Amino acid sequence: MSNEPVGEATQHTPGSIPHFRNGEVAWWWRARGGFPARRTSLPGPEEADVCIVGAGYTGLWTAYYLKGARPDLRVVVLEAAFAGFGASGRNGGWVTAESIGSRDLYARGPSGPAGARALEAALRDTVDEIGQVCAAESIDCDFAAGGRLTVATTPAQLARLRSALDGARAWGDGEDVVSFLSGPQLAERVSIAGALGGMFWPHSARIQPASLAAGLADAAQRRGVVIYEATPVTEILPGGASGGAFGNASAVARTVFGDVRARTVLRCTEGFTARLPGAHRALLPMNSSMVVTEPLSDAAWQEIGWNGLETLSDEAHAYIYAQRTADGRIAIGGRGVPYRYGSAVDDRGETSPATVEALRMILGRLFPAAATAGLEHAWSGVLGVPRDWCAAVHYDAASGLGWAGGYSGHGVLAANLAGRTLTDLVTGEKSGLTTLPWVGHRSRSWEPEPARWTGVHGLYALYRTADRLESRPESGTRATAARVLGRVGDLISGIPH
Numbered sequence: 001m002s003n004e005p006v007g008e009a010t011q012h013t014p015g016s017i018p019h020f021r022n023g024e025v026a027w028w029w030r031a032r033g034g035f036p037a038r039r040t041s042l043p044g045p046e047e048a049d050v051c052i053v054g055a056g057y058t059g060l061w062t063a064y065y066l067k068g069a070r071p072d073l074r075v076v077v078l079e080a081a082f083a084g085f086g087a088s089g090r091n092g093g094w095v096t097a098e099s100i101g102s103r104d105l106y107a108r109g110p111s112g113p114a115g116a117r118a119l120e121a122a123l124r125d126t127v128d129e130i131g132q133v134c135a136a137e138s139i140d141c142d143f144a145a146g147g148r149l150t151v152a153t154t155p156a157q158l159a160r161l162r163s164a165l166d167g168a169r170a171w172g173d174g175e176d177v178v179s180f181l182s183g184p185q186l187a188e189r190v191s192i193a194g195a196l197g198g199m200f201w202p203h204s205a206r207i208q209p210a211s212l213a214a215g216l217a218d219a220a221q222r223r224g225v226v227i228y229e230a231t232p233v234t235e236i237l238p239g240g241a242s243g244g245a246f247g248n249a250s251a252v253a254r255t256v257f258g259d260v261r262a263r264t265v266l267r268c269t270e271g272f273t274a275r276l277p278g279a280h281r282a283l284l285p286m287n288s289s290m291v292v293t294e295p296l297s298d299a300a301w302q303e304i305g306w307n308g309l310e311t312l313s314d315e316a317h318a319y320i321y322a323q324r325t326a327d328g329r330i331a332i333g334g335r336g337v338p339y340r341y342g343s344a345v346d347d348r349g350e351t352s353p354a355t356v357e358a359l360r361m362i363l364g365r366l367f368p369a370a371a372t373a374g375l376e377h378a379w380s381g382v383l384g385v386p387r388d389w390c391a392a393v394h395y396d397a398a399s400g401l402g403w404a405g406g407y408s409g410h411g412v413l414a415a416n417l418a419g420r421t422l423t424d425l426v427t428g429e430k431s432g433l434t435t436l437p438w439v440g441h442r443s444r445s446w447e448p449e450p451a452r453w454t455g456v457h458g459l460y461a462l463y464r465t466a467d468r469l470e471s472r473p474e475s476g477t478r479a480t481a482a483r484v485l486g487r488v489g490d491l492i493s494g495i496p497h
């Protein structure tokens, strides 16, 4: 480990914690004792069979499985900062099999509703796959398969949960996929102030995100994958477009240190994709922000419960997500500033004091026993959202280019399935994965600025207003207004519900 900073830390001192930190990528790295020792940069021009751009979960899982399937291939990963620097080292640690985007859109693919169901089943199976690899590779990332809870704290949220349950049953999901919890049933698992009920999905696990990213990078290396860090790729060129000595067939990943020429170049840069030439409007870099408390007292945990270690969210339009960490803290996240003009990305994850305060208020509201706990760290990161919110895996053998991402906030688990799918596509293995409906799925581009900024900020303003109205539903007019605003938000965004 090294304690090398990735930029200057900014310190604020909310509450009683003098060592509160803001930014520095994420608390998850601090909890591990600092950033990993830096791997070397690309030493100069190179040739490879497969070049992967980006060492987050998508790039690392793909490299790991590719080397497992074809040990003879030279697989090179080029990472702008260090393995796990992006969302993969900053997220909420939900390994969730939640379906991404709209099952109706996937069902419009050639395999119809059966294809959409197959994708959902493959996502559910992936929880065990990740657990098994972590065990086999001795990746100690606090993996705990406790399932996932969504709680309703207003009548409107409860109505949305009931309608989601009806939708799930109509789709064919039984109790083995999702079940409803009454207020008292929920309280047996976790005590949330004002909770009216909840839903439980068994196919979900909690992890320490940075530990998974770091452990996965080491596991890929043990299989023979070469990872170069501090090596930003400035351009990706298809096979045939670049000419040159390695032959017309090679695609190129261009860096200031030289080109990597390879039969296949895979773009695994999710929330950072907009920075690459030609991809500016493909995936919107959506911000998400988190805070973590100091360890809570035994008395507080006695009151809260949460012994099943379920990942947890609420059913607000601008929802929060949380986990109980292995060392007895609460890590909680939400949208904060949702998007920066021109798809800009803040590298260090510094988070506005207003967002930190908003998360602290929500924490105290949901968990009164944690209301006075000091916050130790706040940070943010970017995830990739396609215009239709549906994730995709692409590979074109002719150009040698491929990519996966657009998980819209559910990439921790989906990146594993995407990595296995890219492996089969690149190696030409005709498997059940290569026909899943997210393979080749296309979404239209995001609008140019200023429409993009206005749309995303307008959307979250609507959602927050709807949530505020729903929290004081005494008058029928307020409840109706909240419903209308929420629906308008869904229509503007194209977020499928």
Ligand SMILES: Cc1cc2nc3c(=O)[nH]c(=O)nc-3n(C[C@H](O)[C@H](O)[C@H](O)COP(=O)(O)OP(=O)(O)OC[C@H]3O[C@@H](n4cnc5c(N)ncnc54)[C@H](O)[C@@H]3O)c2cc1C
Binding pocket: 053, 054, 055, 056, 057, 058, 059, 078, 079, 080, 081, 082, 083, 084, 085, 086, 087, 088, 089, 090, 091, 092, 093, 094, 095, 096, 231, 232, 233, 234, 268, 269, 270, 271, 272, 273, 275, 276, 287, 288, 289, 290, 321, 333, 380, 381, 382, 383, 384, 404, 405, 407, 408, 409, 410, 411, 412, 413, 414, 415
């Ligand atoms: C705060 C936060 C909380 C989240 N919580 C959850 C959660 O609980 N559950 C869940 O399922 N999902 C969650 N997500 C989303 C999830 O973390 C991501 O979808 C997932 O990690 C994406 O993995 P990735 O490898 O595709 O991208 P990333 O992890 O972002 O990795 C991309 C990598 O590419 C590198 N890179 C970018 N551009 C270049 C370039 N030009 N050249 C070389 N390298 C480059 C970056 O440095 C980065 O390391 C969260 C995201 C955030 C930000």
